[in-house]
Amino acid sequence: MITPQQIETILGQTIDPTTGKxxxxxxxVHNIQINEANVTLDIQLGYPANSVLETVRQQIEQALSTLPGIGSVTANVSSxxxxxxxxRKLKLLPGVKNIIAIASGKGGVGKSSTAVNLALALAAEGATVGLLDADIxxxxxxxxxxVSGQPHSPDGKTIEPKIAYxxxxxxxxxLIDVESPMVWRGPMVTQALQQLLNDTLWNDVDxxxxxxxxxxxxxxxxxxQKxxxxxxxIVTTPQDxxxxxxxxxxKMFEKVGIPILGIVENMSLHTCSQCGHTEPIFGVGGGEKMSQDYNVELLGALPLDIRIREHTDAGKPSVVAEPDGQIAASYRTxxxxAAAKISDMTRDYNDVFTQIVMEDN
Structure with missing residues (x-):
């Protein structure tokens, strides 16, 4: 007889290639059902994984098929x-489950192109995604x-987000003319950011x-703080x-208590479009060395590729311009x-516990 303990023992030795656990x-692992020698179970991943759901299903079924005497194995894999x-236990935004900040220490490292492609990659993997441009x-x-045109306001106080891909x-x-410079002091900029964030009607964003x-x-x-x-x-290039x-x-994010999901090394290698020669124009191994020094994960390395620039300039980033290409695959990985790192974090229970209000009669 096949037992649930045998199933769990096998799955305790089978590693998720995304999380490493x-x-x-x-x-x-959920809902293990055993009917004579046939096994059915659910695998519920804590991150969006459209492009690897079939791979995980095959991995689980092949691992369990090694059990002596087992019949058919059916793994239902979902996210x-x-x-x-x-x-600091800040209250979550209405309509938003998780916020990922994409940052860089200096300009010109491809932070914005990385941010937009990662947002599109999360959506391609099956998540509901929002993107806030905080570079005022x-x-x-x-x-x-x-995207162009002013967003719609249903009540004169809030605004609806634009939808792109x-x-x-x-x-x-x-909200402003494309050629108008933002000649604002710091307090005005931070107020504008908070208004954009809080007044936008985000719709059930993962x-x-x-x-x-x-x-x-x-x-x-x-x-x-808020x-x-x-x-x-953190997005960087290999350059010193x-x-x-x-x-x-x-270090700034560490000091203020915001977890670092990982480092993305942009412009790692350049491949000549004419001869195919590959060369590390900005240096080698900088992102990996930084990840080791601070014990954070190197989430991936992206090439210095003219197509990334061409796609974003044309208003159609690489993940949607060439969804089956190698660049899109790198962003999706x-x-x-990054989403798998979030899935290991503490759950927010504000939506689980019922609020108790004490009143004097």
Whole structure:
């Protein structure tokens, strides 16, 4: 007779390639049903995983088929994304489960193109995603997503996000003239960010990706103090100067209690389109060295590829322009790894516990 304990023993030795943990430790195993020698069970992943659901199903079924005397094995694999607690127990935003901040220590490292492609990659993997352009001085997401026109306000107080390739997005760039400079002091900028974030009618978003401006200034401080951030991703290039600034950004998030989901190394290698020669223009191994120094995960490395620039300039980022290409695959892998890191974090129980109100009669 096949027993549930035998099933759990096998799954306790089977490793999820995305999380690096076994399925039992990840609490992904549910509803084990045994009918004579036939086994049916549910595997519920805590991160969006459309592109690997079939791979996981085959992995589980092949692992269990090694049990002596087992008959058919049916694994139903799905994803279930829940809300996780933020720094200092800040209350979550209405309509938003998790917030991912995309940051860099300096400009020019490809942070915005990484942010938009990661948002689209999360959506492609099956999540409901929002994207907030928090770079008030230099908003670029409207052009990168090919979005224009002012957003609609149903009541004169709130605004509805624009939808681009299935992603809900909002940017100050949609509310001002494209050529108007934002000559604002810090308090005005942080107030504008909070209004964009809180007044947008986000609709049941699993992950809200926030594209931060470079550096460690007013916007970042406001994020730490008033916005419930689930985790941050640091974008850098292998160049020593970029890494120096990226380290400052990472330390800033550590000091304010925001978990670091990992590091993305952008512009790692350049492949010549004419001869195919590959060359590390900005250096080698910088992101990996930084991840080792600070004990955080290197989520992935992206190439210095002209198509990434061409796609975002055209308003159709690589994940949707070439969904089956290698660049899109890299973004989707990074997105899954980041979401898997979030799935290991503490759950937010504000929506579970009933509030008790004491009143004097």
């Amino acid at each position: 076994d399925y039992l430790a990840s609490k992904a 279930h994304i829940i809300a996780h607690s933020a720094q 001085y230099g908003p670029s997401q409207p052009q990168m997503l090919g 299935g992603v809900q997005m909002m940017s100050i760039g949609l 992950y809200l990706v926030i594209d931060l401006p470079p550096g460690t200034g007013d916007i970042q401080l406001t994020m730490a 916005i419930p951030v689930t985790g941050a991703i 100067i970029a890494l120096l600034d990226a380290r400052k950004g990472l 990074i997105a899954r790894r």
